[in-house]
Amino acid sequence: MSMGYSANYADVIEEKEFEKFPKVWEALQTLKNELKKHNIPYDRFAQYIKYSESFITDDKEVEKQINVLYETVRREFMIYTNVSVNIDYHNSAEYGDKYDDVDGVFWWVSGIYMLTKEGAALTRKASINRCTWVTFG
Numbered sequence: 308m309s310m311g312y313s314a315n316y317a318d319v320i321e322e323k324e325f326e327k328f329p330k331v332w333e334a335l336q337t338l339k340n341e342l343k344k345h346n347i348p349y350d351r352f353a354q355y356i357k358y359s360e361s362f363i364t365d366d367k368e369v370e371k372q373i374n375v376l377y378e379t380v381r382r383e384f385m386i387y388t389n390v391s392v393n394i395d396y397h398n399s400a401e402y403g404d405k406y407d408d409v410d411g412v413f414w415w416v417s418g419i420y421m422l423t424k425e426g427a428a429l430t431r432k433a434s435i436n437r438c439t440w441v442t443f444g
Contacts (some may be wrong), residue, residue: 315397317395317409317413317415318415318416318417318419319408319409319413319414319415319416320392320414320415320416321414322335322412322413322414325384325414328383328384328387328388330383330386330387331380331383331384331387334376334379334380334383335380337376337379338373338376338377338379338380341372341373341376342373345364345366345369345373347363347364347373348363349412350396350411350412351363352373352377352394353394353395353396353412354396356377356393356394356395356396357394357395357396377394380392381393388416390416390417390418390419391416391417391418392414392415392416393414393415393416393417394412394413394414395409395412395413395414395415396411396412396413397409397410397411397413398410398411
């Protein structure tokens with residue numbers, strides 16, 4: 308099996324933007340404080356969510372509590388915006404490129420674009436695929 312580049316895409320929201328939604332910001336600070344309390348690095352938590360890896364603690368109750376706090380951030384964001392938000396992680400030094408727009412922990416939203424009336428009509432008549440690619444060179 309060969310190795311190669313693949314394109315990734317996300318609609319990223321800067322964490323500081325969460326301050327505009329007080330309950331979201333409060334939930335995020337509660338999550339971060341709980342991570343600190345148990346010596347769990349924020350980036351390690353994001354990797355756990357992204358890769359569904361084994362949690363950094365053997366204490367299943369702590370893991371459960373932290374997952375509830377993460378879901379609280381997501382739920383509060385949905386209440387304020389009617390848009391889904393997710394935490395993610397990317398290590399551009401190991402798995403990316405110096406031109407990557409994200410590195411480390413970031414948050415992304417989904418469901419913020421809609422097809423135009425014409426686009427929706429076209430997709431009922433023909434299969435349209437959103438494709439991504441990278442150019443090397």
